[in-house]
Amino acid sequence: MEVIVENSDVLLYLDNKRKYLVKARKGEVLHTHKGFIRVDNLIGKPFGVKIKSSMDVEFVALKPTLKDYLQKIARKTQIIYPKDAGLILLYTNIGPGSRVVEGGTGSGALAGLLASYVKPDGKVYSYETREEFLKTAEKNLRRMGISEFIVLKKADLTQGIEEKDVDAVVLDMPTPWLVVPHAYNALKNTGTLASFSPTIEQVIKTVEAMRKNGFLNIETFECLVRRYQVEAGKTRPETLTVSHTGYLTFGRKFLL
């Protein structure tokens, strides 16, 4: 049974809306509306145990997953949602061993997500021009324990891509259409380009650039996820939903 050790990250779970990502180290205390919790008391106990707050409210000490780290990052900045990330994985064929170019890095969330699927033999090359984002991303990725599979690069994807023969290029940036010709050159034959954009005008320009620059099987999707309240006699979708994050466009390189 996996045990919480010093410096383990722990997700303290109260309910589906209240989950706290903390580190099990000496003196660490989590303060909540339901009282405080001495996190260091968890050291030596197995993940999954219950722990009571000072107000005698029960929390459970879960082991954080990739998604939990992403949600923590998401609180501070706009990141790709699991629904979109899942489609990107399936449509790009990114998996263990893949070499991927990605950008802009932003908070590092998408780079970290992709890296956790390309390990142990693959690599993610993540481009970002803004120094302050690179610093934040580096911190986030180190915490996720995924840094070794990522190369952070201070460079502009619209100016070119240094890597060759990569399996996929994944774009989450304002002008993806400017990267399309560079993506063609960086991709191995029949590699995949993926682009995430909030507005339909970005999509139209990107698809046009892909048609002109050696991509086929071009497809654009949007993905909606609706959460349900499930309880006998009260089952129904939740009232409010995030109904738009962005459009996803995919295409495959062919030889001109």
Place this chain on the structure above:
Amino acid sequence: MEVIVENSDVLLYLDNKRKYLVKARKGEVLHTHKGFIRVDNLIGKPFGVKIKSSMDVEFVALKPTLKDYLQKIARKTQIIYPKDAGLILLYTNIGPGSRVVEGGTGSGALAGLLASYVKPDGKVYSYETREEFLKTAEKNLRRMGISEFIVLKKADLTQGIEEKDVDAVVLDMPTPWLVVPHAYNALKNTGTLASFSPTIEQVIKTVEAMRKNGFLNIETFECLVRRYQVEAGKTRPETLTVSHTGYLTFGRKFLL
């Protein structure tokens, strides 16, 4: 540049609706409404090249991805869609190295998909009671080149799970609620249970069983994906969409 060799699988692409999965071997001929193609002419050429049919129509020889294999299987039987598979990956935290119990095997599509993310060090244990499905699945998984990461088992998940300390249990079967207590025993502490069900009554029973048997952070979703036609002056969602495949339910084990 990756080259097509004897016995390579090739995806002959005409347009987004006409893609043909063929094997590049001596004498292989693909017959289509746009004429026939001598597939063996592709041997020795790089993936991504164009090839003309007997009616002088251009096809492109893509390298098939996981998704292409799944879509081929999907033509014969109902399988999990990429949209749902993507959410399963993100919410279960299945990735390189994971050990996963899955069932029922059916055509093997979901087992194959999970296996392609757990490799090279993980394993998928796939349960199925029906002999004929096991045979079909074995054939499908061999073609996908993924067999070594999967253990096909002729056994009934509602009767128990032999594996211990697995990272995730993924269910796509008519009575998932009967597997919930066994899933609890098979999962390592704070592992994830995922269940896919077409009807809301299945969801209600499964969520109730999870609440009673040591799971928390229980969440139910449905995922809708809509495809767009993107072309300057004609951009719009496609008219018809698959608006329901099934509901997805996730939950994490905790220590009782």
Place this chain on the structure above:
Amino acid sequence: MEVIVENSDVLLYLDNKRKYLVKARKGEVLHTHKGFIRVDNLIGKPFGVKIKSSMDVEFVALKPTLKDYLQKIARKTQIIYPKDAGLILLYTNIGPGSRVVEGGTGSGALAGLLASYVKPDGKVYSYETREEFLKTAEKNLRRMGISEFIVLKKADLTQGIEEKDVDAVVLDMPTPWLVVPHAYNALKNTGTLASFSPTIEQVIKTVEAMRKNGFLNIETFECLVRRYQVEAGKTRPETLTVSHTGYLTFGRKFLL
């Protein structure tokens, strides 16, 4: 050109999120974050004119529509949305001259909406058991100027319906299935029953009761409306949407 007279209702429009329903009467002042507006200055001016607040911000004096009244009521209580009301109209065939039984009255929003389509020769009989709701509804309906087409009744639909040969019965109440046999008796031959319910369990019970009690062409729908931000270069759906209000069920009486 229609002119604002004393006691006219006016909708003061600032932007799509800030609209104020006021009455043009002596001394009436509207206070907003953008300054105050002397509403009585509008008397004698045509609907559609601009008027400036004390902070020199321009508002427009629109004539309130049915929907504007409903949205004002909606701020205080849960009411049927335009999307659902529109489907009810189309599927029940309620229109000028129709006689309709409706309940529970609640705030009167649905009764008022239906009444505005059955006038000048039709009538809505609206049932409600709770005295305080009847009072609120009466006030709301008087303001909408629609009272003469509605009969408010303090009675319980689950105990029976007094009217005969009505064109439609429209239910928005917790236990619609208990009303189904009474609806059958109240409806003229081939009249329509409509029911709005937030949970799927209510729908299942209601459909079952309809099947057993002389209804056919039974159909259940849900309706999702998504708002767009439209602006060259920035066009996209809004992020958050009301993704669930309730399920709509319709059926037609036949002769047993």
Place this chain on the structure above:
Amino acid sequence: MEVIVENSDVLLYLDNKRKYLVKARKGEVLHTHKGFIRVDNLIGKPFGVKIKSSMDVEFVALKPTLKDYLQKIARKTQIIYPKDAGLILLYTNIGPGSRVVEGGTGSGALAGLLASYVKPDGKVYSYETREEFLKTAEKNLRRMGISEFIVLKKADLTQGIEEKDVDAVVLDMPTPWLVVPHAYNALKNTGTLASFSPTIEQVIKTVEAMRKNGFLNIETFECLVRRYQVEAGKTRPETLTVSHTGYLTFGRKFLL
């Protein structure tokens, strides 16, 4: 009880997918896969009665509603769906007594639908340039018994609108933005313009034209309706849905 008389339209209902709109006249016979039905046998019987086919299969003789007529028209040509028509009614405030300009007429479906809500005192002015559509529309509207509330006009809305002080202008045509200035002139102060368009580029142009030509409270929506299969133990949305018909844009005139 309303009785079927000679020349009554009757909707012969077998199940939700098989409904036949027929006329009860001497010698009329309906041929179906479930045998034939002598429709004239229904004369003198009440709507809602059962009638058996030659193969002893039971049908029910419903009275057709507006929606049933629309669905019959829809089989031959693309028409506005009930979901969209419902939103148009609610957002335009069209109801008994309204005067409405509409176009293009097409099959007459939308004109007929609006007319059935403006009667008995309102009027719909429907514009169409193509002679053959006007003929079809006239026939359809006569059958629906709604002709007297509609003025069919062979004229081009992009060239101007003759009517003044109308309550609403409703457009379902390829270039609605060209009609916007004319709509402004035709509408009474604070009247509503509604436009239905399949592509997002049409929407962008129309919204821009509305912003420049005296409209505010401009809102664009799309409406999705999903049908459910409701049956204890098998409840779920249907698999395939019409996920896109068109975008709806609304705006209100103000005084410049």
